[in-house]
Amino acid sequence: MKRESDTRQKLLNTAVTLIWENSYGSISVDDICSRAGVNKGSFYYAYKSKSDLAAAAFEDHWNKKRGLMDEIFSSQVPPLERLEKYCDRVVQDQLDKYEKFGKLCGCPFSSIGSELSTQDEQIRKKAHELSERSMKYLACTLRDAAAEGTLETEDPVELARQVFCYAGGLMMQAKIENNPAVLKCLKKGVFRLVGANQVGSLV
Amino acid sequence: MKRESDTRQKLLNTAVTLIWENSYGSISVDDICSRAGVNKGSFYYAYKSKSDLAAAAFEDHWNKKRGLMDEIFSSQVPPLERLEKYCDRVVQDQLDKYEKFGKLCGCPFSSIGSELSTQDEQIRKKAHELSERSMKYLACTLRDAAAEGTLETEDPVELARQVFCYAGGLMMQAKIENNPAVLKCLKKGVFRLVGANQVGSLV
DNA sequence: CTTGCACTATACTAACCAGTCAACTAAGCT
DNA sequence: AGCTTAGTTGACTGGTTAGTATAGTGCAAG
Numbered sequence: 053m054k055r056e057s058d059t060r061q062k063l064l065n066t067a068v069t070l071i072w073e074n075s076y077g078s079i080s081v082d083d084i085c086s087r088a089g090v091n092k093g094s095f096y097y098a099y100k101s102k103s104d105l106a107a108a109a110f111e112d113h114w115n116k117k118r119g120l121m122d123e124i125f126s127s128q129v130p131p132l133e134r135l136e137k138y139c140d141r142v143v144q145d146q147l148d149k150y151e152k153f154g155k156l157c158g159c160p161f162s163s164i165g166s167e168l169s170t171q172d173e174q175i176r177k178k179a180h181e182l183s184e185r186s187m188k189y190l191a192c193t194l195r196d197a198a199a200e201g202t203l204e205t206e207d208p209v210e211l212a213r214q215v216f217c218y219a220g221g222l223m224m225q226a227k228i229e230n231n232p233a234v235l236k237c238l239k240k241g242v243f244r245l246v247g248a249n250q251v252g253s254l255v
Numbered sequence: 256m257k258r259e260s261d262t263r264q265k266l267l268n269t270a271v272t273l274i275w276e277n278s279y280g281s282i283s284v285d286d287i288c289s290r291a292g293v294n295k296g297s298f299y300y301a302y303k304s305k306s307d308l309a310a311a312a313f314e315d316h317w318n319k320k321r322g323l324m325d326e327i328f329s330s331q332v333p334p335l336e337r338l339e340k341y342c343d344r345v346v347q348d349q350l351d352k353y354e355k356f357g358k359l360c361g362c363p364f365s366s367i368g369s370e371l372s373t374q375d376e377q378i379r380k381k382a383h384e385l386s387e388r389s390m391k392y393l394a395c396t397l398r399d400a401a402a403e404g405t406l407e408t409e410d411p412v413e414l415a416r417q418v419f420c421y422a423g424g425l426m427m428q429a430k431i432e433n434n435p436a437v438l439k440c441l442k443k444g445v446f447r448l449v450g451a452n453q454v455g456s457l458v
Numbered sequence: 459c460t461t462g463c464a465c466t467a468t469a470c471t472a473a474c475c476a477g478t479c480a481a482c483t484a485a486g487c488t
Numbered sequence: 489a490g491c492t493t494a495g496t497t498g499a500c501t502g503g504t505t506a507g508t509a510t511a512g513t514g515c516a517a518g
Contacts, residue, residue: 078280091467100507218444245444294498300496305476
Protein backbone atom coordinates (compact mmCIF):
# COMPACT_ATOMS: atom_id res chain seq x y z
CA MET A 53 0.00 0.00 0.00
CA LYS A 54 1.37 3.36 -1.04
CA ARG A 55 1.53 6.27 1.29
CA GLU A 56 0.57 9.28 -0.64
CA SER A 57 1.43 12.83 0.18
CA ASP A 58 0.12 16.05 -1.26
CA THR A 59 3.63 17.45 -1.53
CA ARG A 60 3.76 17.00 -5.29
CA GLN A 61 0.39 18.60 -5.81
CA LYS A 62 1.20 21.53 -3.55
CA LEU A 63 4.39 22.12 -5.48
CA LEU A 64 2.58 21.93 -8.83
CA ASN A 65 -0.04 24.46 -7.80
CA THR A 66 2.43 26.83 -6.21
CA ALA A 67 4.80 26.64 -9.16
CA VAL A 68 2.11 27.49 -11.70
CA THR A 69 0.87 30.39 -9.65
CA LEU A 70 4.23 31.94 -8.84
CA ILE A 71 5.73 31.49 -12.27
CA TRP A 72 2.60 32.75 -13.97
CA GLU A 73 2.47 35.91 -11.89
CA ASN A 74 6.18 36.52 -12.11
CA SER A 75 8.51 34.57 -14.36
CA TYR A 76 10.51 31.39 -14.30
CA GLY A 77 13.78 33.28 -13.96
CA SER A 78 12.66 35.43 -11.08
CA ILE A 79 11.22 32.64 -8.95
CA SER A 80 13.59 30.42 -7.02
CA VAL A 81 13.17 26.90 -5.74
CA ASP A 82 13.24 28.34 -2.24
CA ASP A 83 10.40 30.70 -3.12
CA ILE A 84 8.31 27.81 -4.36
CA CYS A 85 9.14 25.67 -1.35
CA SER A 86 8.38 28.28 1.26
CA ARG A 87 5.13 29.31 -0.42
CA ALA A 88 4.06 25.69 -0.75
CA GLY A 89 5.10 24.94 2.84
CA VAL A 90 7.40 22.19 1.68
CA ASN A 91 11.02 21.60 2.63
CA LYS A 92 13.75 21.67 0.08
CA GLY A 93 14.56 18.02 0.65
CA SER A 94 10.99 17.10 -0.18
CA PHE A 95 11.16 19.22 -3.30
CA TYR A 96 14.12 17.30 -4.63
CA TYR A 97 12.62 14.05 -3.50
CA ALA A 98 9.55 14.81 -5.58
CA TYR A 99 11.20 16.41 -8.64
CA LYS A 100 14.70 16.11 -9.89
CA SER A 101 15.09 19.75 -10.90
CA LYS A 102 13.37 23.11 -11.09
CA SER A 103 12.91 22.65 -14.82
CA ASP A 104 11.31 19.27 -14.22
CA LEU A 105 8.78 20.72 -11.84
CA ALA A 106 7.96 23.48 -14.29
CA ALA A 107 7.28 21.00 -17.05
CA ALA A 108 5.12 18.91 -14.75
CA ALA A 109 3.28 22.00 -13.56
CA PHE A 110 2.54 22.90 -17.18
CA GLU A 111 1.01 19.52 -17.80
CA ASP A 112 -0.94 19.63 -14.56
CA HIS A 113 -2.33 23.06 -15.29
CA TRP A 114 -3.47 21.90 -18.69
CA ASN A 115 -5.19 18.86 -17.22
CA LYS A 116 -7.12 21.07 -14.87
CA LYS A 117 -8.33 23.21 -17.75
CA ARG A 118 -9.12 20.32 -20.00
CA GLY A 119 -12.59 19.55 -18.74
CA LEU A 120 -13.72 23.07 -19.38
CA MET A 121 -12.15 23.07 -22.82
CA ASP A 122 -13.92 19.84 -23.74
CA GLU A 123 -17.15 21.46 -22.68
CA ILE A 124 -16.58 24.69 -24.59
CA PHE A 125 -15.58 22.82 -27.71
CA SER A 126 -18.25 20.16 -27.45
CA SER A 127 -19.62 18.97 -30.79
CA GLN A 128 -23.05 19.59 -29.33
CA VAL A 129 -22.45 23.33 -29.60
CA PRO A 130 -22.65 25.10 -32.97
CA PRO A 131 -19.08 25.76 -34.18
CA LEU A 132 -19.18 29.56 -34.22
CA GLU A 133 -20.69 29.55 -30.78
CA ARG A 134 -17.79 27.41 -29.55
CA LEU A 135 -15.43 30.01 -30.91
CA GLU A 136 -17.27 32.78 -29.15
CA LYS A 137 -17.40 30.95 -25.85
CA TYR A 138 -13.69 30.27 -26.13
CA CYS A 139 -12.96 33.96 -26.62
CA ASP A 140 -15.18 34.89 -23.70
CA ARG A 141 -13.47 32.35 -21.50
CA VAL A 142 -9.98 33.53 -22.42
CA VAL A 143 -10.88 37.11 -21.62
CA GLN A 144 -12.63 36.14 -18.40
CA ASP A 145 -9.61 34.17 -17.19
CA GLN A 146 -7.38 37.15 -17.73
CA LEU A 147 -9.77 39.51 -15.99
CA ASP A 148 -10.05 37.20 -12.99
CA LYS A 149 -6.29 37.06 -12.65
CA TYR A 150 -6.09 40.80 -13.13
CA GLU A 151 -8.53 41.50 -10.34
CA LYS A 152 -6.76 39.10 -8.06
CA PHE A 153 -3.25 40.44 -8.57
CA GLY A 154 -3.64 43.89 -10.01
CA LYS A 155 -1.60 42.96 -13.01
CA LEU A 156 -2.29 41.31 -16.30
CA CYS A 157 -0.45 38.01 -16.38
CA GLY A 158 -1.06 36.79 -19.94
CA CYS A 159 -1.18 33.17 -20.96
CA PRO A 160 1.04 31.07 -18.69
CA PHE A 161 1.94 28.60 -21.43
CA SER A 162 2.94 31.29 -23.88
CA SER A 163 4.74 33.44 -21.36
CA ILE A 164 6.88 30.69 -19.94
CA GLY A 165 7.26 29.05 -23.33
CA SER A 166 8.46 32.30 -24.78
CA GLU A 167 10.84 32.94 -21.90
CA LEU A 168 12.43 29.52 -21.94
CA SER A 169 12.16 28.18 -25.47
CA THR A 170 15.69 29.15 -26.34
CA GLN A 171 17.04 27.93 -22.97
CA ASP A 172 15.36 24.75 -21.95
CA GLU A 173 14.45 22.18 -24.53
CA GLN A 174 12.27 20.17 -22.18
CA ILE A 175 10.05 23.14 -21.46
CA ARG A 176 10.01 24.25 -25.08
CA LYS A 177 8.76 20.82 -26.12
CA LYS A 178 6.09 20.83 -23.45
CA ALA A 179 4.91 24.31 -24.44
CA HIS A 180 4.84 23.22 -28.06
CA GLU A 181 2.86 20.10 -27.22
CA LEU A 182 0.27 22.02 -25.22
CA SER A 183 -0.16 24.60 -27.96
CA GLU A 184 -0.85 21.80 -30.43
CA ARG A 185 -3.57 20.50 -28.16
CA SER A 186 -5.28 23.89 -28.08
CA MET A 187 -5.02 24.24 -31.82
CA LYS A 188 -6.70 20.87 -32.25
CA TYR A 189 -9.86 22.20 -30.62
CA LEU A 190 -9.80 25.19 -32.91
CA ALA A 191 -9.05 23.25 -36.10
CA CYS A 192 -11.87 20.87 -35.40
CA THR A 193 -14.25 23.75 -34.75
CA LEU A 194 -13.30 25.53 -37.96
CA ARG A 195 -13.66 22.33 -39.96
CA ASP A 196 -17.14 21.87 -38.52
CA ALA A 197 -18.02 25.47 -39.34
CA ALA A 198 -16.80 25.02 -42.89
CA ALA A 199 -18.84 21.83 -43.19
CA GLU A 200 -22.03 23.55 -42.12
CA GLY A 201 -21.18 26.47 -44.42
CA THR A 202 -20.87 29.24 -41.83
CA LEU A 203 -17.33 30.00 -42.95
CA GLU A 204 -15.01 29.25 -45.79
CA THR A 205 -11.53 27.86 -45.51
CA GLU A 206 -9.29 25.63 -47.56
CA ASP A 207 -7.09 24.82 -44.65
CA PRO A 208 -8.71 24.70 -41.20
CA VAL A 209 -5.44 23.64 -39.56
CA GLU A 210 -3.62 26.72 -40.78
CA LEU A 211 -6.52 28.94 -39.89
CA ALA A 212 -6.62 27.45 -36.41
CA ARG A 213 -2.96 28.29 -36.01
CA GLN A 214 -3.66 31.85 -37.08
CA VAL A 215 -6.49 32.20 -34.61
CA PHE A 216 -4.40 30.69 -31.85
CA CYS A 217 -1.45 32.98 -32.55
CA TYR A 218 -3.67 36.01 -32.68
CA ALA A 219 -5.14 35.17 -29.30
CA GLY A 220 -1.71 34.52 -27.81
CA GLY A 221 -0.32 37.72 -29.26
CA LEU A 222 -3.22 39.73 -27.92
CA MET A 223 -2.76 38.34 -24.43
CA MET A 224 0.92 39.14 -24.60
CA GLN A 225 0.16 42.69 -25.69
CA ALA A 226 -2.38 43.09 -22.90
CA LYS A 227 0.33 41.97 -20.49
CA ILE A 228 2.84 44.41 -21.93
CA GLU A 229 0.33 47.25 -21.71
CA ASN A 230 -0.93 45.89 -18.38
CA ASN A 231 -4.33 46.86 -19.65
CA PRO A 232 -7.38 44.60 -19.76
CA ALA A 233 -9.05 46.82 -22.35
CA VAL A 234 -6.68 45.40 -24.95
CA LEU A 235 -8.54 42.11 -24.70
CA LYS A 236 -11.74 43.69 -25.90
CA CYS A 237 -10.89 43.14 -29.53
CA LEU A 238 -10.16 39.44 -29.15
CA LYS A 239 -13.49 38.24 -30.45
CA LYS A 240 -13.73 40.84 -33.17
CA GLY A 241 -10.26 39.94 -34.44
CA VAL A 242 -10.91 36.22 -34.34
CA PHE A 243 -14.09 36.56 -36.34
CA ARG A 244 -12.44 38.89 -38.78
CA LEU A 245 -9.71 36.34 -39.18
CA VAL A 246 -12.00 33.42 -39.83
CA GLY A 247 -14.16 35.57 -42.07
CA ALA A 248 -17.45 34.92 -40.31
CA ASN A 249 -19.99 37.02 -38.51
CA GLN A 250 -20.40 36.62 -34.80
CA VAL A 251 -23.41 34.61 -33.77
CA GLY A 252 -24.71 37.45 -31.64
CA SER A 253 -24.51 40.00 -34.42
CA LEU A 254 -26.67 37.88 -36.69
CA VAL A 255 -29.56 37.90 -34.28
CA MET B 256 35.52 68.67 -25.45
CA LYS B 257 34.14 65.32 -24.45
CA ARG B 258 36.16 62.21 -24.33
CA GLU B 259 34.01 59.54 -25.83
CA SER B 260 34.24 55.85 -25.35
CA ASP B 261 32.50 53.00 -27.10
CA THR B 262 31.82 51.24 -23.83
CA ARG B 263 28.17 52.22 -23.77
CA GLN B 264 27.62 51.16 -27.33
CA LYS B 265 29.39 47.85 -26.86
CA LEU B 266 27.21 47.13 -23.85
CA LEU B 267 24.04 48.05 -25.75
CA ASN B 268 24.87 45.77 -28.65
CA THR B 269 25.96 42.89 -26.48
CA ALA B 270 22.94 43.19 -24.22
CA VAL B 271 20.46 43.08 -27.09
CA THR B 272 22.17 40.11 -28.65
CA LEU B 273 22.57 38.02 -25.51
CA ILE B 274 19.15 38.76 -24.10
CA TRP B 275 17.48 38.18 -27.43
CA GLU B 276 19.12 34.81 -27.91
CA ASN B 277 18.60 33.75 -24.33
CA SER B 278 16.51 35.67 -21.85
CA TYR B 279 16.88 38.50 -19.41
CA GLY B 280 16.78 36.18 -16.44
CA SER B 281 19.39 33.78 -17.72
CA ILE B 282 21.96 36.41 -18.68
CA SER B 283 24.05 37.99 -15.95
CA VAL B 284 25.81 41.32 -15.84
CA ASP B 285 29.06 39.37 -15.85
CA ASP B 286 28.02 37.57 -19.03
CA ILE B 287 27.32 40.87 -20.73
CA CYS B 288 30.56 42.41 -19.52
CA SER B 289 32.80 39.56 -20.52
CA ARG B 290 31.19 39.23 -23.94
CA ALA B 291 31.42 42.97 -24.50
CA GLY B 292 35.01 43.08 -23.25
CA VAL B 293 34.10 45.63 -20.62
CA ASN B 294 34.86 45.59 -16.92
CA LYS B 295 32.22 45.45 -14.30
CA GLY B 296 33.18 48.84 -12.95
CA SER B 297 32.77 50.37 -16.37
CA PHE B 298 29.38 48.77 -16.67
CA TYR B 299 28.17 50.47 -13.53
CA TYR B 300 29.86 53.68 -14.54
CA ALA B 301 27.85 53.63 -17.77
CA TYR B 302 24.52 52.32 -16.46
CA LYS B 303 23.12 52.34 -13.02
CA SER B 304 21.60 48.86 -13.17
CA LYS B 305 21.04 45.80 -15.32
CA SER B 306 17.46 46.84 -15.84
CA ASP B 307 18.59 50.28 -16.94
CA LEU B 308 20.89 48.85 -19.56
CA ALA B 309 18.14 46.60 -20.84
CA ALA B 310 15.78 49.53 -21.27
CA ALA B 311 18.48 51.55 -23.04
CA ALA B 312 19.32 48.57 -25.25
CA PHE B 313 15.67 48.32 -26.21
CA GLU B 314 15.59 51.93 -27.28
CA ASP B 315 18.90 51.62 -29.12
CA HIS B 316 17.78 48.54 -31.01
CA TRP B 317 14.64 50.32 -32.10
CA ASN B 318 16.61 53.33 -33.30
CA LYS B 319 18.74 51.07 -35.45
CA LYS B 320 15.65 49.56 -37.03
CA ARG B 321 13.87 52.84 -37.48
CA GLY B 322 15.42 53.90 -40.77
CA LEU B 323 14.36 50.68 -42.41
CA MET B 324 10.87 50.97 -40.95
CA ASP B 325 10.50 54.51 -42.29
CA GLU B 326 11.50 53.22 -45.67
CA ILE B 327 9.14 50.25 -45.64
CA PHE B 328 6.26 52.40 -44.48
CA SER B 329 7.02 55.35 -46.74
CA SER B 330 3.97 57.17 -48.05
CA GLN B 331 5.52 56.81 -51.47
CA VAL B 332 4.71 53.12 -51.44
CA PRO B 333 1.13 51.91 -52.01
CA PRO B 334 -0.34 50.92 -48.62
CA LEU B 335 -0.90 47.24 -49.25
CA GLU B 336 2.59 46.96 -50.63
CA ARG B 337 3.92 48.45 -47.40
CA LEU B 338 2.09 45.79 -45.49
CA GLU B 339 3.55 43.07 -47.65
CA LYS B 340 7.07 44.40 -47.39
CA TYR B 341 6.68 44.60 -43.65
CA CYS B 342 5.66 40.96 -43.46
CA ASP B 343 8.54 39.94 -45.69
CA ARG B 344 10.96 41.85 -43.54
CA VAL B 345 9.71 40.38 -40.30
CA VAL B 346 10.05 36.87 -41.66
CA GLN B 347 13.47 37.59 -43.15
CA ASP B 348 14.78 38.93 -39.84
CA GLN B 349 13.70 35.79 -38.07
CA LEU B 350 15.24 33.55 -40.71
CA ASP B 351 18.54 35.43 -40.55
CA LYS B 352 18.68 35.01 -36.80
CA TYR B 353 17.69 31.36 -37.14
CA GLU B 354 20.49 30.62 -39.57
CA LYS B 355 22.99 32.39 -37.38
CA PHE B 356 22.10 30.68 -34.12
CA GLY B 357 20.23 27.55 -35.05
CA LYS B 358 17.26 28.64 -33.03
CA LEU B 359 14.27 30.82 -33.57
CA CYS B 360 14.55 33.80 -31.29
CA GLY B 361 11.24 35.58 -31.83
CA CYS B 362 10.73 39.31 -31.49
CA PRO B 363 13.13 40.73 -28.91
CA PHE B 364 10.72 43.41 -27.77
CA SER B 365 7.85 41.01 -27.24
CA SER B 366 9.95 38.28 -25.69
CA ILE B 367 11.61 40.48 -23.12
CA GLY B 368 8.48 42.53 -22.63
CA SER B 369 6.52 39.39 -21.97
CA GLU B 370 9.15 38.03 -19.60
CA LEU B 371 9.48 41.17 -17.52
CA SER B 372 6.19 43.02 -17.74
CA THR B 373 5.01 41.69 -14.41
CA GLN B 374 8.44 42.24 -12.79
CA ASP B 375 10.00 45.44 -13.95
CA GLU B 376 7.83 48.46 -14.58
CA GLN B 377 10.56 50.40 -16.38
CA ILE B 378 10.98 47.68 -18.97
CA ARG B 379 7.25 47.10 -19.29
CA LYS B 380 6.77 50.77 -20.09
CA LYS B 381 9.54 50.75 -22.64
CA ALA B 382 8.16 47.64 -24.32
CA HIS B 383 4.73 49.24 -24.37
CA GLU B 384 6.10 52.44 -25.85
CA LEU B 385 7.95 50.64 -28.61
CA SER B 386 4.92 48.56 -29.50
CA GLU B 387 2.91 51.75 -29.86
CA ARG B 388 5.47 53.07 -32.30
CA SER B 389 5.19 49.97 -34.47
CA MET B 390 1.42 50.13 -34.39
CA LYS B 391 1.56 53.73 -35.59
CA TYR B 392 3.16 52.63 -38.84
CA LEU B 393 0.46 50.03 -39.29
CA ALA B 394 -2.44 52.29 -38.39
CA CYS B 395 -1.27 54.91 -40.82
CA THR B 396 -0.90 52.32 -43.56
CA LEU B 397 -4.36 50.90 -42.98
CA ARG B 398 -5.87 54.39 -42.95
CA ASP B 399 -4.21 55.11 -46.28
CA ALA B 400 -5.45 51.82 -47.69
CA ALA B 401 -8.98 52.61 -46.55
CA ALA B 402 -8.72 56.07 -48.11
CA GLU B 403 -7.74 54.65 -51.47
CA GLY B 404 -10.45 52.00 -51.14
CA THR B 405 -8.29 48.88 -51.15
CA LEU B 406 -9.69 47.81 -47.81
CA GLU B 407 -12.54 48.64 -45.49
CA THR B 408 -12.26 49.47 -41.84
CA GLU B 409 -14.09 51.64 -39.37
CA ASP B 410 -11.21 51.72 -36.96
CA PRO B 411 -7.71 51.56 -38.43
CA VAL B 412 -6.12 51.91 -34.98
CA GLU B 413 -7.86 48.83 -33.67
CA LEU B 414 -7.13 46.91 -36.83
CA ALA B 415 -3.47 47.89 -36.59
CA ARG B 416 -3.39 46.49 -33.08
CA GLN B 417 -4.91 43.26 -34.31
CA VAL B 418 -2.36 42.95 -37.08
CA PHE B 419 0.46 43.73 -34.70
CA CYS B 420 -0.69 41.20 -32.13
CA TYR B 421 -1.14 38.54 -34.75
CA ALA B 422 2.43 39.09 -35.99
CA GLY B 423 3.80 39.04 -32.44
CA GLY B 424 1.86 35.93 -31.59
CA LEU B 425 3.05 34.16 -34.69
CA MET B 426 6.68 34.95 -33.90
CA MET B 427 6.20 33.68 -30.40
CA GLN B 428 4.66 30.47 -31.69
CA ALA B 429 7.51 30.03 -34.15
CA LYS B 430 9.90 30.40 -31.22
CA ILE B 431 8.00 27.87 -29.14
CA GLU B 432 7.97 25.40 -32.03
CA ASN B 433 11.51 26.43 -32.95
CA ASN B 434 10.32 26.12 -36.51
CA PRO B 435 10.68 28.76 -39.21
CA ALA B 436 7.91 27.18 -41.27
CA VAL B 437 5.40 28.63 -38.82
CA LEU B 438 6.21 32.07 -40.17
CA LYS B 439 4.97 31.14 -43.62
CA CYS B 440 1.43 32.09 -42.82
CA LEU B 441 2.26 35.56 -41.55
CA LYS B 442 1.32 37.38 -44.72
CA LYS B 443 -1.72 35.27 -45.42
CA GLY B 444 -3.03 35.85 -41.93
CA VAL B 445 -2.38 39.58 -42.03
CA PHE B 446 -4.25 39.98 -45.29
CA ARG B 447 -7.06 37.80 -44.07
CA LEU B 448 -7.27 39.99 -41.00
CA VAL B 449 -7.39 43.27 -42.88
CA GLY B 450 -9.77 41.78 -45.42
CA ALA B 451 -7.77 42.62 -48.52
CA ASN B 452 -6.13 40.65 -51.29
CA GLN B 453 -2.39 40.56 -51.50
CA VAL B 454 -0.91 42.81 -54.14
CA GLY B 455 0.86 39.90 -55.80
CA SER B 456 -2.28 37.81 -56.07
CA LEU B 457 -4.07 40.56 -57.96
CA VAL B 458 -1.52 40.64 -60.76
C1' DC C 459 9.25 -6.18 17.56
C1' DT C 460 11.85 -5.20 13.65
C1' DT C 461 12.98 -4.38 9.22
C1' DG C 462 12.24 -1.63 5.19
C1' DC C 463 10.65 2.11 2.78
C1' DA C 464 8.23 6.54 1.68
C1' DC C 465 8.87 10.79 3.00
C1' DT C 466 10.70 14.94 5.75
C1' DA C 467 13.93 18.15 7.88
C1' DT C 468 17.73 21.01 7.78
C1' DA C 469 22.38 22.10 7.41
C1' DC C 470 25.48 22.53 3.87
C1' DT C 471 28.19 23.51 -0.56
C1' DA C 472 30.10 25.77 -4.29
C1' DA C 473 28.96 28.61 -7.69
C1' DC C 474 26.96 32.74 -8.91
C1' DC C 475 24.44 37.08 -8.40
C1' DA C 476 23.99 42.39 -8.72
C1' DG C 477 26.19 45.96 -7.22
C1' DT C 478 30.29 48.82 -4.73
C1' DC C 479 34.60 50.89 -4.05
C1' DA C 480 39.03 53.00 -3.96
C1' DA C 481 42.89 53.10 -6.59
C1' DC C 482 44.36 54.03 -11.07
C1' DT C 483 45.05 56.00 -16.11
C1' DA C 484 45.06 59.33 -19.39
C1' DA C 485 43.18 63.12 -21.98
C1' DG C 486 42.19 68.10 -22.15
C1' DC C 487 42.69 72.69 -20.29
C1' DT C 488 45.27 76.70 -18.48
C1' DA D 489 54.08 71.48 -16.22
C1' DG D 490 50.31 70.70 -13.34
C1' DC D 491 45.48 70.35 -12.31
C1' DT D 492 40.90 68.43 -13.25
C1' DT D 493 37.99 65.04 -14.38
C1' DA D 494 36.03 61.34 -17.50
C1' DG D 495 36.65 56.86 -17.70
C1' DT D 496 38.81 52.15 -16.27
C1' DT D 497 40.12 48.42 -13.39
C1' DG D 498 39.37 44.26 -10.75
C1' DA D 499 39.02 42.84 -6.18
C1' DC D 500 35.45 42.71 -2.90
C1' DT D 501 30.79 42.24 -0.39
C1' DG D 502 26.83 40.23 1.19
C1' DG D 503 23.30 37.81 -0.29
C1' DT D 504 21.14 34.16 -3.24
C1' DT D 505 21.22 30.26 -6.27
C1' DA D 506 20.21 25.21 -7.54
C1' DG D 507 21.15 21.27 -5.83
C1' DT D 508 23.11 17.68 -2.12
C1' DA D 509 24.05 14.99 2.05
C1' DT D 510 22.54 12.95 5.82
C1' DA D 511 20.01 12.14 9.69
C1' DG D 512 15.57 11.35 11.15
C1' DT D 513 10.30 10.18 11.24
C1' DG D 514 6.29 7.41 10.98
C1' DC D 515 3.78 3.84 8.81
C1' DA D 516 3.05 -1.03 7.28
C1' DA D 517 4.02 -5.57 6.33
C1' DG D 518 6.38 -9.88 8.04
